[in-house]
Amino acid sequence: MDAERRRIRVSGRVQGVGFRPFAYSAAVAKKLSGHVENSGAFVEIEVEGSTENIESFINTLETKAPVPTHIASITIEAVAAVAGEGFFIRRSSHDEHGTAFPSADIPVCDECLAEMNDPENRRYGYAMIGCSACGPRFTVTSSLPYDRRVTTMREFEMCDECREEYGNPADRRFHSQLNCCPKCGPDVAYRSAEGETFAAGRESVAAAAALIKSGKILAVKGLGGYHLACDATKPEVVERLRARKLRDEKPFAVMARDVEAAMAACEINEKEKALLTGPERAVVLLRGKSGSPVSEVVAPGNAFMGLMLPYAPVHHLLLKEVGPYLVMTSGNLSGEPIICDDNEAVAELSGVADGFLLNNRPIRTRCDDSVVRERGGEKYYIRRSRGAAPDPIKMNNTFHNNILACGGELKNTFCMGVGEYAYLSQHVGDLESGDTVSAFEDSVEKFSELLGSRPEALACDMHPEYLSTKYARRRKDKIPVYEIQHHHAHIASCMAENGWTGGPVIGIAFDGLGYGLDGALWGGEFLLADYSGFGRAAHLRYVPAPGGAAAIREPWRMALAWARAANCEAAKTIIQKRIGDEKMEIVAAMMSASLNSPVTSGMGRLFDAVSSLVLVRDEVSFEGQAAMELEQFAAKTRVETRYEYLIENNKAELLSWGECENIPSAPSALIIDPAPTIIGIVDDIANGTVAPEIAAKFHMTVADMIKETCVRIRGASGVSAVALSGGVFQNMLLMESSVALLEENGFEILVHREVPCNDGGLSLGQAVIASAMMKRK
Ligand code: ZN
Ligand code: ZN
Ligand code: FE
Numbered sequence: 001m002d003a004e005r006r007r008i009r010v011s012g013r014v015q016g017v018g019f020r021p022f023a024y025s026a027a028v029a030k031k032l033s034g035h036v037e038n039s040g041a042f043v044e045i046e047v048e049g050s051t052e053n054i055e056s057f058i059n060t061l062e063t064k065a066p067v068p069t070h071i072a073s074i075t076i077e078a079v080a081a082v083a084g085e086g087f088f089i090r091r092s093s094h095d096e097h098g099t100a101f102p103s104a105d106i107p108v109c110d111e112c113l114a115e116m117n118d119p120e121n122r123r124y125g126y127a128m129i130g131c132s133a134c135g136p137r138f139t140v141t142s143s144l145p146y147d148r149r150v151t152t153m154r155e156f157e158m159c160d161e162c163r164e165e166y167g168n169p170a171d172r173r174f175h176s177q178l179n180c181c182p183k184c185g186p187d188v189a190y191r192s193a194e195g196e197t198f199a200a201g202r203e204s205v206a207a208a209a210a211l212i213k214s215g216k217i218l219a220v221k222g223l224g225g226y227h228l229a230c231d232a233t234k235p236e237v238v239e240r241l242r243a244r245k246l247r248d249e250k251p252f253a254v255m256a257r258d259v260e261a262a263m264a265a266c267e268i269n270e271k272e273k274a275l276l277t278g279p280e281r282a283v284v285l286l287r288g289k290s291g292s293p294v295s296e297v298v299a300p301g302n303a304f305m306g307l308m309l310p311y312a313p314v315h316h317l318l319l320k321e322v323g324p325y326l327v328m329t330s331g332n333l334s335g336e337p338i339i340c341d342d343n344e345a346v347a348e349l350s351g352v353a354d355g356f357l358l359n360n361r362p363i364r365t366r367c368d369d370s371v372v373r374e375r376g377g378e379k380y381y382i383r384r385s386r387g388a389a390p391d392p393i394k395m396n397n398t399f400h401n402n403i404l405a406c407g408g409e410l411k412n413t414f415c416m417g418v419g420e421y422a423y424l425s426q427h428v429g430d431l432e433s434g435d436t437v438s439a440f441e442d443s444v445e446k447f448s449e450l451l452g453s454r455p456e457a458l459a460c461d462m463h464p465e466y467l468s469t470k471y472a473r474r475r476k477d478k479i480p481v482y483e484i485q486h487h488h489a490h491i492a493s494c495m496a497e498n499g500w501t502g503g504p505v506i507g508i509a510f511d512g513l514g515y516g517l518d519g520a521l522w523g524g525e526f527l528l529a530d531y532s533g534f535g536r537a538a539h540l541r542y543v544p545a546p547g548g549a550a551a552i553r554e555p556w557r558m559a560l561a562w563a564r565a566a567n568c569e570a571a572k573t574i575i576q577k578r579i580g581d582e583k584m585e586i587v588a589a590m591m592s593a594s595l596n597s598p599v600t601s602g603m604g605r606l607f608d609a610v611s612s613l614v615l616v617r618d619e620v621s622f623e624g625q626a627a628m629e630l631e632q633f634a635a636k637t638r639v640e641t642r643y644e645y646l647i648e649n650n651k652a653e654l655l656s657w658g659e660c661e662n663i664p665s666a667p668s669a670l671i672i673d674p675a676p677t678i679i680g681i682v683d684d685i686a687n688g689t690v691a692p693e694i695a696a697k698f699h700m701t702v703a704d705m706i707k708e709t710c711v712r713i714r715g716a717s718g719v720s721a722v723a724l725s726g727g728v729f730q731n732m733l734l735m736e737s738s739v740a741l742l743e744e745n746g747f748e749i750l751v752h753r754e755v756p757c758n759d760g761g762l763s764l765g766q767a768v769i770a771s772a773m774m775k776r777k
Contacts, residue, residue: 005048005081012072013391014043016103016146018132019069020089021174026060027087037090038145048081066133068106068279072394089175102138102390102450105223107281107311109134116313123181125202127188127314132176138390139224139365143449148177152362159184186361188314193354195346208357209321217241219331219345219353222312224367224386226331226345228353233325235295244352248621251299252327253283253306261324262307265292272374280387281311282370294325303632330368365446367426381756382730385427392421393754396499400774404455405766406468408759414444415763417771418453422764424755431467459484459770463515482770485657486514487525488534490725493765497754504530504660505721506713508706510728512604517655523602526709528717531772533658537713538670544597546590555608555626556618557587562609566675571682574613603728613681614694631731634695642701644676647708672705703737707745723750727758
């Protein structure tokens with residue numbers, strides 16, 4: 001029978017994950033001739049042989065690819081047979097037309113770990129071990145196609161043995177671009193707090209472990225940056241780390257040695273276990289267990305703990321020595337960008353760390369850990385970063401141009417829209433200082449170089465003070481800039497990642513605050529929206545946020561604002577008893593005179609106010625803390641009752657932006673007024689109702705507001721799809737209660753899966769809106 005030939009193009013995360021050696025072995029096993037190569041966006045394979053063997057080969061590709069592989073699509077085309085002999089891996093040829101897919105970092109694989117723990121192996125105890133299917137990628141690569149010369153390993157020449165592995169198709173290090181060993185590759189070194197080196201290789205790990213065991217703090221270089229590590233079972237050292245890091249109450253993440261250790265510290269279901277051990281090795285938010293060996297001061301007053309498993313070989317080496325739990329907190333100081341250079345790390349962290357475990361493989365791109373939690377058996381992102389970035393998210397619509405969306409201010413990410421893919425960046429952080437802005441610019445530069453595509457248009461938030469907006473505006477003369485409303489971006493982000501093409505949705509955007517069309521600080525919004533515009537159909541009643549940013553740090557201010565709005569003397573008395581007359585009068589006067597008191601419809605701020613009233617939470621040390629505590633209290637009990645609230649018609653103008661198709665012209669927007677809720681809560685406090693019950697009842701009230709408002713908007717517009725976005729939907733209790741009520745009432749529901757609902761997902765929405773606007777032009 002004549003031989004046939006096929007050209008197979010595989011796209012997705014297929015480069016730098018050991019896919020070519022895998023295809024090679026599969027082809028050889030099926031006695032096929034041909035070749036495989038990385039070619040721009042794809043891995044391209046040509047195979048020649050019998051139809052049966054080709055089919056079986058394709059089946060192997062689809063079902064048996066190495067773990068980190070993620071196949072987005074396979075296209076197969078028949079081509080003329082050439083009767084060639086043998087199967088080859090071809091050297092990378094740069095395809096000018098393609099958009100290459102970079103890979104995220106991959107945790108060390110089991111085979112490499114087994115070698116690392118084998119005293120007979122030449123890589124015994126070697127902290128830089130890796131293979132074709134594991135190790136850093138994104139954080140060490142500067143451009144594509146992925147090859148050693150475009151990584152930070154280009155300085156290291158392979159020794160003969162390593163070269164042999166690299167060239168041997170039967171070896172699992174065949175074409176492993178970062179291949180190295182203790183003889184030829186980079187290695188770890190232990191330095192004192194002053195930066196003096198005094199141990200290298202295996203001894204350095206021992207020195208670092210001894211430091212931790214003596215109750216001290218270690219800075220350790222991982223894949224995309226540095227962690228500060230200490231024994232998580234020793235409260236004294238955890239407190240010391242907290243003091244040195246100037247971090248009051250924000251929980252620290254913990255790295256557990258293995259799944260067993262994780263299960264001794266937290267309640268873990270099967271899905272959560274899968275998230276923990278998944279290729280992303282994210283920090284997973286888990287419910288703490290009573291009797292957990294991990295000290296309480298790691299996550300003070302928090303029912304949840306952020307837990308991850310080791311992913312770099314050095315983590316495994318350390319945890320084997322020091323015990324099952326390490327605090328592993330990002331080595332950047334509060335508000336500062338991630339450090340990515342050894343000398344910088346020593347300079348910056350010498351006041352915090354008592355010793356350093358470093359290595360001489362440079363980090364090209366800094367990348368923080370991802371944070372996820374489980375929701376309905378699925379992954380739900382709090383932060384999408386290492387292990388996920390820069391994997392693209394497939395869109396249902398093609399981007400009109402190469403778009404760079406600059407994201408928001410807090411939890412910043414940016415997004416490159418290229419073709420039908422959205423490349424969401426790693427977590428850049430809070431853009432509040434000049435330093436973080438240079439980190440942002442640097443990340444944008446590196447990302448563009450990695451993708452090999454320059455932006456042709458920019459998208460940013462409308463907030464004139466966001467540093468990311470200023471970045472975009474500075475470029476206005478050279479490149480078109482689209483300013484996108486914050487909550488529209490939240491909703492579009494949720495629609496886009498769900499591949500939504502079904503016309504307008506009711507977008508519920510609940511967050512702390514974002515810049516509204518009228519200059520007010522929005523955050524409790526119901527938008528009738530599609531990708532190219534929206535009308536604001538309903539919103540939470542405006543109240544002043546006295547002191548602006550101070551109102552976020554001191555939730556009692558929001559409690560006072562709502563007490564006044566509700567005309568509730570009893571609420572004012574509660575606040576006054578704690579805060580005192582003087583402070584309270586100053587803040588009340590500020591509001592009366594509209595002095596430094598921007599009006600806000602932020603749902604996050606309403607949660608703050610209620611948390612303050614119920615839980616005596618007057619000050620917070622991080623945004624969202626008060627609301628988080630309220631959720632945890634509420635989760636302790638179940639209630640069927642709710643508080644009263646009002647939905648008022650014809651009180652506000654329906655503000656709109658852009659051109660949203662099919663939005664019925666409504667004369668006015670609805671206003672949701674929770675004043676009766678505040679009064680009910682204060683009554684309950686007076687009656688001695690316990691805090692968890694009030695908190696739970698408040699959650700049910702907000703879920704009911706959502707349902708009721710959606711029913712009315714559907715009645716007026718006929719739109720029955722609902723998208724839930726904004727940071728408030730990190731609150732699982734609110735999320736689940738709302739989804740349940742909406743489902744009962746026949747709504748179709750879109751929620752986030754691929755990107756965070758908080759401002760970390762904003763850039764994706766900005767990119768798709770800008771693209772839709774360009775298309776309309
Ligand atoms: Zn490996
Ligand atoms: Zn070597
Ligand atoms: Fe937001």
